[in-house]
Amino acid sequence: MFEPRRSFTAALVLGLFLSAGASGALAETAQDLYMFHCAQCHGLKGMGDGPNATKEMPVTPRDHTSALEMGKLTDGDIISAITDGGTATSKSSLMPPFGKTLSKQEIVSLKDYLRKLCNCKGR
Numbered sequence: 236m237f238e239p240r241r242s243f244t245a246a247l248v249l250g251l252f253l254s255a256g257a258s259g260a261l262a263e264t265a266q267d268l269y270m271f272h273c274a275q276c277h278g279l280k281g282m283g284d285g286p287n288a289t290k291e292m293p294v295t296p297r298d299h300t301s302a303l304e305m306g307k308l309t310d311g312d313i314i315s316a317i318t319d320g321g322t323a324t325s326k327s328s329l330m331p332p333f334g335k336t337l338s339k340q341e342i343v344s345l346k347d348y349l350r351k352l353c354n355c356k357g358r
């Protein structure tokens with residue numbers, strides 16, 4: 236038998252549950268994302284000296300604190316490098332694509348985080 240009251244309550248509870256989950260994900264800051272996904276190559280402070288950046292690597296990961304280097308990139312360049320990897324900006328494929336791992340929103344927040352590290356604006 237159909238019980239409108241009960242299904243309304245169930246929908247309400249489900250809604251609360253979903254919104255709690257969403258705000259939990261938002262609490263993950265750009266810095267957390269950076270430490271988890273990027274620091275192994277780009278270094279804890281973004282200086283391109285993470286433990287995976289060995290001498291055997293043919294290119295060194297970008298030093299995100301260099302205003303000179305990072306200032307050459309537009310916000311769009313940074314976003315496409317993170318989304319589609321190094322080859323998207325004709326850089327090394329050692330820079331992996333994150334478009335499938337991270338949401339658009341997370342990638343934009345990482346771009347803002349990198350702008351803070353270099354203390355610079357794009358072209």
Ligand code: HEC
Pocket residue numbers: 268269272273274275276277287294295296297308312313316317321324325326327328329330331333345349
């Ligand atoms: C496996 C190592 C590795 C990881 C992990 C990695 N990167 Fe990189 N990244 C590189 C390398 C190597 C380059 C330099 C490519 C070049 O200059 O040819 C680079 C370059 C970049 C650039 C500059 C691209 C350009 O056009 O100059 C940006 C921006 C960047 N990485 C952001 C990130 C962010 C944000 C993360 C984490 C979500 C990340 N990277 C994770 C290795 C890595």
